[in-house]
Amino acid sequence: MRRALKVVGYVAAGVIALILVAAAAVYGFSEARYRRHYAVTPRAISVPTDSASIARGAHVAQTFGGCVECHGENLAGKVVFDDPPVGRVYGKNLTRGKGGVGAELTDADIVRAMEHGVARDGRPLKVMPSTDYTHLSDADVAAIVAWVRSRPPIDTAQPPVQVGPVGRALFVAGKLPMLHAERIDHARPMGMTVTPGVTVEYGRYIAAVGCQGCHGQTLAGGPIEGGAPDWPPAANLTPAGSLKTWTADGFTRFLRTGVRPNGAPVSPVMPIRETSRLTDDEIRALWLYLQTIPAAPRGVQTAAR
Numbered sequence: 001m002r003r004a005l006k007v008v009g010y011v012a013a014g015v016i017a018l019i020l021v022a023a024a025a026v027y028g029f030s031e032a033r034y035r036r037h038y039a040v041t042p043r044a045i046s047v048p049t050d051s052a053s054i055a056r057g058a059h060v061a062q063t064f065g066g067c068v069e070c071h072g073e074n075l076a077g078k079v080v081f082d083d084p085p086v087g088r089v090y091g092k093n094l095t096r097g098k099g100g101v102g103a104e105l106t107d108a109d110i111v112r113a114m115e116h117g118v119a120r121d122g123r124p125l126k127v128m129p130s131t132d133y134t135h136l137s138d139a140d141v142a143a144i145v146a147w148v149r150s151r152p153p154i155d156t157a158q159p160p161v162q163v164g165p166v167g168r169a170l171f172v173a174g175k176l177p178m179l180h181a182e183r184i185d186h187a188r189p190m191g192m193t194v195t196p197g198v199t200v201e202y203g204r205y206i207a208a209v210g211c212q213g214c215h216g217q218t219l220a221g222g223p224i225e226g227g228a229p230d231w232p233p234a235a236n237l238t239p240a241g242s243l244k245t246w247t248a249d250g251f252t253r254f255l256r257t258g259v260r261p262n263g264a265p266v267s268p269v270m271p272i273r274e275t276s277r278l279t280d281d282e283i284r285a286l287w288l289y290l291q292t293i294p295a296a297p298r299g300v301q302t303a304a305r
C-alpha cells in the first residue's frame with residue numbers, strides 16, 4: 001500500500017513537473033517574442049497643421065481607421081479587453097496629459113506605431129492592428145498624426161498590456177496573433193495616394209483599412225484573427241453571403257444602425273459606432289466595391305482578389 005502510494009506520489013510529482021516545464025516554456029517562448037527588438041526607421045512625413053487635414057484625420061480615426069475603438073473618443077485610452085487568464089488590454093492614453101504618452105511621442109513614433117506596429121523603444125506593440133494601417137494613404141497617415149497631435153491633454157494612465165497564461169498559450173500555439181510587427185514587411189515600399197470619391201477604388205481602400213482586419217483578406221468572413229475567444233465569426237461580405245439579397249439602402253441602414261434588413265441586430269463586435277459615421281459617399285463606395293469582389297464561401301480566405 002505504501003509502495004503504491006509512493007508510485008502515485010511520483011506520478012503526480014512528474015505530472016506537476018511537466019506542467020511547470022510546459023508553462024515555463026510557454027512563458028519563455030512568448031516573452032522572447034514580446035521582447036524582440038525591431039530596429040525600424042519610420043519614414044519621414046510632413047504633418048499638416050491646417051484645419052481641413054486635422055478634420056480628415058479625425059474622420060479616419062473615428063470611422064474606418066478605428067483608433068477611437070481602443071484609444072477612446074478623446075484618445076485618453078480605454079479598456080479593450082479584460083479577462084485575466086487571457087489578458088488585459090488597454091489602449092494607451094495618446095494625449096499629452098499626465099499618464100499619457102503624447103508628450104514623449106514624436107511624430108515619427110506615431111508613424112512607427114501605425115505603419116510598423118513597433119513602440120518607441122523598438123518592442124512590438126501588442127494588439128495594435130498596424131497591419132490594417134499599412135494600407136493607409138500617405139495623406140491619411142499624416143492627417144491622423146495631425147489629429148492625434150491636436151487633441152487636448154487628459155490626465156489619466158492606462159495599465160500596460162498584460163497577457164495571461166491562457167493568452168500566452170494561445171499565442172505560442174499560433175491561435176492568438178497579437179504582434180502585428182511580426183507579420184508586417186517592414187521594408188515594403190510605401191507612398192500611396194487615394195482619391196476619396198464614390199468609386200470602387202475608394203471602396204476598396206476603406207475595406208482594406210477598416211474591414212479586412214475582421215472580415216479577412218477576401219472579405220469572406222469566418223473566425224476573426226486575434227479576436228477574443230468569445231467573438232462570433234465575421235459575416236461573409238462577398239456575393240456568396242447574405243449581402244446578395246440586400247439593397248444599397250439596406251446596407252446603408254445597417255452600417256448606421258447595426259440592424260440587418262431582416263430586422264436582426266448585429267453583434268456588438270461589429271463596430272457600428274464607427275461605421276455609422278461614414279459619409280453616404282463612403283458607404284456607396286464600399287457598396288460599389290463589394291459588388292466587384294469574387295464570391296467565396298464563408299471563411300475561405302485564400303481565393304485571389
Ligand code: HEC
Pocket residue numbers: 061065066067068069070071080089090091092094101105109110113114118119120121124125126127128129133144148160161
Ligand atoms: C484594437 C485596438 C487598437 C486600435 C484600433 C488602435 N490601437 Fe494603438 N495601441 C493599442 C494598444 C493595446 C497599444 C499598447 C500596446 C503595447 O503597449 O504593447 C497601442 C499603442 C499605440 C501607440 C503607442 C506607441 C508607443 O510607442 O508607446 C500609438 C502612437 C498608437 N497606438 C496609435 C494608434 C493610432 C493612431 C490608431 C489608429 C490609426 C490606433 N493606435 C489604433 C491598441 C489599438
Ligand code: HEC
Pocket residue numbers: 064206207210211212213214215224232233234235236237241242243254260265266267269270271275286
Ligand atoms: C472588429 C471586427 C469587425 C470589423 C472591423 C468590421 N466588422 Fe463587420 N462584422 C463583424 C462581425 C463579428 C460580424 C457578424 C456579427 C454577427 O454575427 O452578429 C459582422 C457583420 C457585418 C455585416 C452583416 C452581414 C450579414 O450577412 O449579416 C456587414 C454588412 C458588415 N459586417 C460590414 C462591415 C464593413 C463594411 C466593415 C468595414 C467598414 C466591417 N464590417 C468591419 C466584425 C467586424
